[in-house]
Amino acid sequence: MKSRNVVIVGGARIPFSRSFTDYFGKTNHELAVPPLKALVERYDLKGERIGEVVMGAVIGHSDEIAIAREAALDSGLDPHTPAYDVRQACGTSLEGVIAVANKIALGQIEVGIAGGVDTNSDIPVEFTRRFTHYLMRLNAAKGGWKRFTQALKFRLGMLKPRIPAVVERRTGKRMGDHAEMMAKDWKLSREDQDTLAVESHHKAAKAYEDNFFDDLVIPFQGLDRDTFLRPKTSVEKISSLRPAFDRENGTLTAANSSPLSDGSAAVLLASEEEAKKRGWPILAKIVDAQTAAVDFVNGEGLLIAPTYAVSEMLQRNNMKLQDFDFYEIHEAFAAQVLATLNAWESEEYCREKLGLDKPLGSIDRSKLNVHGSSIALGHPYAATGARITATLGKLLSQEKGKRGLISICTAGGMGVTAILESPE
Template sequence: MNNSKKEIWLASGLRTPFVKENKELESIGAVDLSVAVLNQMKRKEQLNPDYVAWGTVVPNLEYSNIARDAVLESEVNDETIAFTTTMACSTSLLSTLQLASMLKDTEVGIAGGVESMSNVQMGLSNKTSKWIKRFPKLKGFFNKLKWLGGLFKFKLYIPPGVNRVTGKSMGQHAEITAQRLNIDREAQDKLALRSHQNYFKAKEKGFFEDLVFPAFNVLEDLIPRKNTSLEKLGTLKPVFDRKSGNGTLTAGNSTLFTDGAAGVWVAGKDRIDELKTGYKAQLVDWEMAGVNIEEEGILMSPSFAIPRLLERNNLTYDDVDLWEIHEAFASQVLSTISNLENKTHLKKVGTASEMGKFPIEKLNPNGSSIAIGHPFGATGARILSQTIKELHQMGKGKKALVSVCADGGLGAVALIEN
């Protein structure tokens, strides 16, 4: 929530092309992807940020503050303050809100994030790590010989890809929510198809040309599928519930593991005019929420944050001219909309206003994560840059709402106006 009432502005940044894991960017690590974005953003604007707030979701032993490492390896001045943040898929939306809370009127920063799913690191179990670290302290041949017995308990740690508390993946949780809210398969496939179709409509108009730069010999996004169809999507088998006969989430209506990085500019009122890009918008307000995972669904926090944000700003759903809801899964988007239109749910949220029917025709007009891809730490910045440019094209006085859900029953939403 923007308690400070400071005048904070956003400007579209840049991103690498997004590609499927273990493909064209498999040899490029998260730091190098981040450096590429920072360099391109500084070169394009000829402006050095006072701050870099950057994030990644999957940890790596090669760095702890990836933001600072990226700054030191980039063309950004070493004097730039850089810090790392994370909140699962909301990471680079969170980094934007953190800068918005920190910046003075005379300061400017870059928020963003990265994910290199091709380079998810395997490690040693804690017991194996402790066993190895004991060796240098051992004295005497027999103690070292005894130590070797631990070799039979040697164990790797492989990131399980599930929520630590529930033991379920995001897909499994999304499947549970979809079945509880009766989100059917056809509706999910239609939304997924729409994401690809909208992406290519935007691409043909040149929408992404000044938002995406060629990087590491990759010229463009490689995940969108121009030849997909409802019939092709309908042939895919459920991934997260294969046994009950009720599974609806497939590889076609879910996001893919993705490599990529993205950044967005955040500026105080006295610095925004220094940015040359014409794509600028004011960050009006924001809201975050946390929910009970088992009761509400692990990705359903935006259905709590959105009504609170709109009521505080005296807005209905239709008053918002552009909706950008991150597509982790088509079912998650449709589940969110289902909750937003449910009066019982809104009563639980604590809002009293009549919000109306959700205007789905205003949703993700240039495609979203199902089509483009979802590098966890980069998605928020990617969505913000697209939103700001689309608002610019729509004309003055238009409002947009950006929503990104996150693992752990968390999420963040932002209200933007040009």
């Protein structure tokens, strides 16, 4: 079966907002619907059955088991449109893009939507498993006496709440702790991290001034832009902040790390033939994608997996790291971005970890995250991949013959990457 070209038609997202503020109490479902509705209305899909909708969330309640399906049902699409959830930490919506693109490439569907949503402002607060098991046994008890004796087993300590924490199950460390370890391993300075963070804010603010995000960000809850932007920030201003993870010797701070964020994003994909037939814009073509994982328990950096994925993808496409006009590297932490760049430049790392006979080399930093990234715009975990895909797609649509590289690190020591190209 011959593979078909898959193209990005358009993207939409709500403004990303600081957690526990503007979207406080809003559910994943409430945040997931607006970007889908925007794409349905913009591309005249109301009442139409499309190939599929793929979405996901990293953090959700037990009743949020079908976010994609429920959002699709409220989007205006024909109810016969199938949908399913995916979850791969911060790579969730890029993984969704890959899943939809693969089906389009194989001819199984013509049109699909991929996206993601997350909110820390409606996280599930659970009781202990001990209390859960107590209630289950109480509910299952037959007869008054058995129910009474089970009820007597209640202990007040069972009611101690369990608030979800973003920690690695196998190490017990927060992602920031792991990023701090990477910063020390790669000898990253605080100044370099702060500089990258400040650049992210300045570039994102300039993109808003130039109206770049006008058709990508849709108004929601009285907001029309992300709430994290600090256009006048400087290295001098943020240099006084205390380290956020290693209080004594750390270099990661709240300013050079992505903030806790709420938001959602979605991308419309189609076969090239279908897009042309419908008269839809073609922003970019999806060329290839790759995922990878590392053994972070035994010494590898938790967030370094994209270096593996990019290397494998480049080899498969007979390309060099320098063959790109734009690099979109998710800014989970400034340290993660800098560690990735250093790894690609390291002869020892590329030889021993990636199996290469020479380093991948350096990139032109002026091509990196040219309109800002997660530090300045925010990072609702599952939404970031769709945000980046739509942003890079629009960038590539502005000039022919351009290429873009996406690199996203995730919890669990994984990485999700992709190559996009300008339309012909």
